[in-house]
Amino acid sequence: MALALGNLSVSDIQKGLTSKEFSASELAQASLDAIDAVDGKVHAFLQVTPEMAMEKAKEIDAMVSAGEELPPLAGVPTAFKDNMNQLGTKTTCSSKMLANYESAYTATCVSKMIDAGALPMGKLNMDEFAFGSSTETSYFGPTKNPWDLERVPGGSSGGSAAAVAAGLTTLTLGSDTGGSIRQPASFCGVVGMKPTYGVVSRYGVVAFGSSLDQVGPFGKSIEDVAIALNALSGHDPLDCTSQPVSTDFTANLDQGVEGLKIGVVPEFMEAEGLQPEVRKAIDGAIKNLEDMGAQMVEIDLPNAHAAMSAYYVIGPCEAFSNLARFDSVRYGNRVDGCSDLGEQYEKSRADGFGMEAKRRIMLGSYLLSSGVYDKYYYPAQQVRTLITEDYTKAYEKVSAIVMPTSPRTAFKFGEINDPTSMYLSDMFTISLNIAGNGGMSMPIGLGEDSKLPVGIQIVGPQFKDENILRVASALEKCYQIDKLAPIGREYVDERRQA
């Protein structure tokens, strides 16, 4: 019987390696075989790195043979969003601009995972430069949702969510500037966590909005994500925003929620555009929390409605400035045969960036121009302070807050084609990036109408991400859900019979 990753957890992998039930090389091969068999349909990967995976696997197998203690992610097949530099791979950000860009060094988040024993399986598809909510803006073509190949996996970390849902790898990393970890996690029925801004180093991750960007893990269980976060977190001298976090994120997974005060935001539950099946699933989850002894408290976030507007000022301004480096001279796509440097910049950038990237760059350049700056950028920063204060006040009353991740389940390709409606996908996730707090999406079953995964978002105070994991872990026990999408299940069945 050939090994399949299927629903194997990080701790199953540790146990299997130490008891010699399987080797790290077999795990790497199982992941490569699954990618080979399934990814032609899903397109989560932009690049697969079998040599690197096998080399790391041999290192782990040697440790097993020598009877050494294994690191926490030993033998865990893992893949990285393609905005994360990794020596020996391209880092394209799914853009024509960087289609041939070879990483010059390795991002801290990537090296921390590999140092903790993870097997690097490759690089994952995303929306171009992380602008989007569906992976439809990838220059290399979209990723498909493993639950329904006619639907989007969400975005921008769509490849990261789909790879886990399809059983191609056990863990992946994504980045989240306005919801890009949580929304695809919700659409693909897996767990995805954006920790508090500063918990994970962004060194080596191509910047989108530097005051908003945060890296985080995807996995099939709360424990897997907590173990990954232990490996990822901590101060990095190479990222001045990273903090000396030494929390053990697995420490209070079993504490339950008895007596814990958890917030609900009535305004969000009544939001226009919230699908009834999503609302129903969230209500069910709230009931489960209450049944386990949590005390639900109504929370008012009076300025949260302005988060979207603030984000679409701050985000494009920061993106405009971060993307200026792709000038065809220092980095990026170059159109040759131009008569002067100005023409080369213009033609290379016009050719290298896709529509959504251009829209953000133009928006940012307009918003930062003189006269306009005072009208939008300053108020957006003021709104940011107000929203942050709203959350601070809320956390005087509660330890965590629950809300929908996305107003709806996964939509069909092309179904949402105007930018404003697409931006609304992130109506519940964006305020967390504005305030800097951590948030997670975890699956709570399938919507009763669409039969597609629904996610709940659990958010917590700054640098109290362990509160989120505690609530999530309690809630996880109420659901017996298969987080492996049907396409992954079929593959596992075939493989077991082979």
Ligand code: GLN
């Ligand atoms: N969907 C949002 C956007 O398009 C968020 C993207 C992200 O978090 N990277 O900006």
